[in-house]
Amino acid sequence: MKGDNCFTFIDLFAGIGGMRLAFESCDGECVFSSEWNKFSQITYRENFGEMPIGDIREINEKDIPDHDILVAGFPCQPFSIAGVVKKNSLGRASGFLDRTQGTLFFDIVRILNEKRPKGFLLENVKNLKSHDGKKTWKVILESLEELDYEVFWEVKDGQDYVPQHRERIFIVGFDRRRYGRNINFSFNFLVKTQKRKLKEILDGEVPLKYTLSDRLWQYLQDYAAKHRARGNGFGYGLANIEGITRTLSARYHKDGSEILIPQVDSNPRRLTPRECARLQGFPENFKIPVSDTQAYRQFGNSVVVPLVTAIAKQILDTIENMEEGDGQQDSVVL
Structure with missing residues (x-):
């Protein structure tokens, strides 16, 4: 998935397009974008020549184009377990769609469920793991597991790429129905030894x-x-x-x-x-x-672009190696 072999991706909760910049730099083509904030939409349009769709909750997942990678820097919200408890008491299976209903993560789940991309990259604040008494993190991992994706996650600090201490959690997944469970992905890619000042x-x-x-x-x-x-x-x-x-x-x-x-x-x-x-x-x-x-709000909510680029390259190398069947991965040096 390098060079002329372009891959496709979608950019959800896109902000001003930091994740898009990273994946485009790896020869990706963005085929769909969504961002509700009107000021972020202005910045996005000025830089990418297109206006992202507004509220993702109003978009039918069947209408979203097929894509190789789903990319999303989603907001975190509490997950209510009341509906799940009620359904369980009635002997009904709740499932990932019911557990995440009413949250913005639900929109990621329903799109993954419908379009089944080869992989995904999700980004959030470091405290996502402890959010809402750890219920949010538990539901996220269980939902991705039920979707049949092999999931990897790690907190990474942007200071390896920019002169800023910025810890964020990154969640990467690969389609087990396509690649099985023996997936060799690691966040331990190489970075520059000389940090920027x-x-x-x-x-x-x-x-x-x-x-x-x-x-x-x-x-x-x-x-x-x-x-x-x-x-x-x-x-x-x-x-x-x-x-x-x-x-x-x-x-x-x-x-x-x-x-x-x-x-x-x-x-x-x-x-x-x-x-x-x-x-x-x-x-x-x-x-x-x-x-x-x-502008301050937008950049404060954005991602460290070169860090996301390194993760994107690692995702793409992993997919390429699985599809070629050689099973060996190269580390990324930016």
């Missing part, structure tokens, strides 16, 4: 509007001091430009406190939206057509 992604000159006002800077210092006195760890993060940053979040637009850039003879400043794009590994030609507030 924050200073590599910073602009030399930045507009004054990104520098914190005296009032905001004083507030953040007072807030941090108050919590230190209580023995708490809350407070702003003054980044070391020779190292890496904290995790960029969607709330960065509020005050930028988790990642502040020190400045000589001046208050610290926020990252610019372009610097946030670089911090997530987006290419320089990626267009940012929305306001700073929306």
Whole structure:
């Protein structure tokens, strides 16, 4: 599945297309995309030339094109077990479609069930495993198992690819009905030994509007001091430009406190939206057509593109090797 042998994929809960960039860089063709946020749709359209479908819940799974890989950075929600308990008490099988009904994960399940792609990649926050008293994680794994997919998962940190500490959980699956259970997949691909430094992604000159006002800077210092006195760890993060940053979040637009850039003879400043794009590994030609507030939200919700690219290559190598029957996999070096 390399070179001219193009594969197809769909991009669900697409955001601004970070996962799409990764799979397109591996010669993939996106045949369907879905994203409900209107501002993310604008950014997606500007960069990929198409408007993603809005609410995936309104799309019949039979109408989605056939595809090789399903890609989704889905939101996590609590799974209600009340309906399952009721059905069990009546002697009825609940099954994965019933257990996930009413959640956005249900849309992934019903599409996998109908289209049966060769594989999938799902991405979520690290705490997905403990979400809702671990019920969410249990239902997800059981549902994918019942779908007859061989599942692999691991928490990976983006700092191997960008100067940012960013842990996310990645779930990979392969169709057992096509490949059986003896699937040789591993997240232990090779990465660069020389990690990037924050200073590599910073602009030399930045507009004054990104520098914190005296009032905001004083507030953040007072807030941090108050919590230190209580023995708490809350407070702003003054980044070391020779190292890496904290995790960029969607709330960065509020005050930028988790990642502040020190400045000589001046208050610290926020990252610019372009610097946030670089911090997530987006290419320089990626267009940012929305306001700073929306851009901060979008990049804070996105993925580390080169990390997803490494995982995508590993998925594709695994499928290629299974289809060729040689059983040997090459590690990925980016």
